[in-house]
Amino acid sequence: MTDFDFSKNSDDERVLIISFHNELPMSAGRIGTVLRALSSDYWDMTGRELVLARMELGSTWLILTDIVVTAATWIKGGAEVAKATEDLGSFAKKLKNGLKPKPKTIAVNEITTFDTSVDKSIVAMAKVSEETKSTIRMKKTIKTNLGTETLEIEITPAQAKEAKKRVRNKPKPARHENLPQLESRGHDVKHLTQAMRGLPPATGDVETVIRALVQAHIMLGSTYVLEQVATMLEFEGRYDIATIIRQLIGKDKGHVHVEV
Structure with a gap:
């Protein structure tokens, strides 16, 4: 940027x-x-x-x-x-x-x-x-x-x-269902994982973008969400991004990444 x-x-x-x-x-x-x-x-x-x-x-x-x-x-x-x-x-x-x-x-x-x-x-x-x-x-x-x-x-x-x-x-729009609107952690994990998954290898400016995005979520108190996103990305083989996430949230220690 x-x-x-x-x-x-x-x-x-x-x-x-x-x-x-x-x-x-x-x-x-x-x-x-x-x-x-x-x-x-x-x-x-x-x-x-x-x-x-x-x-x-x-x-x-x-x-x-x-x-x-x-x-x-x-x-x-x-x-x-x-x-x-x-x-x-x-x-x-x-x-x-x-x-x-x-x-x-x-x-x-x-x-x-x-x-x-x-x-x-x-x-x-x-x-x-x-x-x-x-x-x-x-x-x-x-x-x-x-x-x-x-x-x-x-x-x-x-x-x-x-x-x-x-x-x-203000008047609320009519709803056809009576289900509560959920802003769950699972919802956040899905969306953030999707955004991270679309990124190319985490080098150079791409890594800068990833770090900025992770730091913004840390500021918002979404450490739990980031941990789950890192786990999902590791499962999908995106260790490059998962490692950056774990480093920034201080959870990298004790995780061993094995690429096949």
Whole structure:
């Protein structure tokens, strides 16, 4: 990812910048809650991992991108990279629409158009904003055939509180089944294993991508999930990736890998 622009005012269309300008300290737990919600919503929307490319503390800056973009040379072709970049832009638009202040009254015919796809992210970001008295800022550059659009928004803690309230009060879509929606560890293991399995041999920049992805999951408290993913990858013969995972989570000792 050496050619990425990770500056705070970046116009790189491959990254999404979210920052919290906080009066009170931002704990690791709060950051993890926001990242987990963003990752979950992005996966549900695209079927791909949202990668934490860079983070800065003080005021908290999160610079995010799509896993396809980070390993574009090895995993996908140009069309897939363009699609991933477009999806990241769509995700940013949904976040902006969910966070921005709304009129006090909404027309009845608009009620059925509520988008619930980024609700977890809106609630998590709003909750952190309230707790730390943070102003949320988001920036995403979107390039199309018509030109370049810079999507920006700034949300105060009071506005974030209203956004969270709207999410919790919005009508829920009708469901044909009464089964609980499970966000189980098994679900996480399956998705992460699938993402790792598609990677080429873990050398050079590919290894950098793997380490960044694993470290993001460690930050989210997903060590158990990573252990299971490593086991699955070993079973499939991907010892190159499994070894990196175990090294980063401190569980490499005592595991002997025998390749046949």
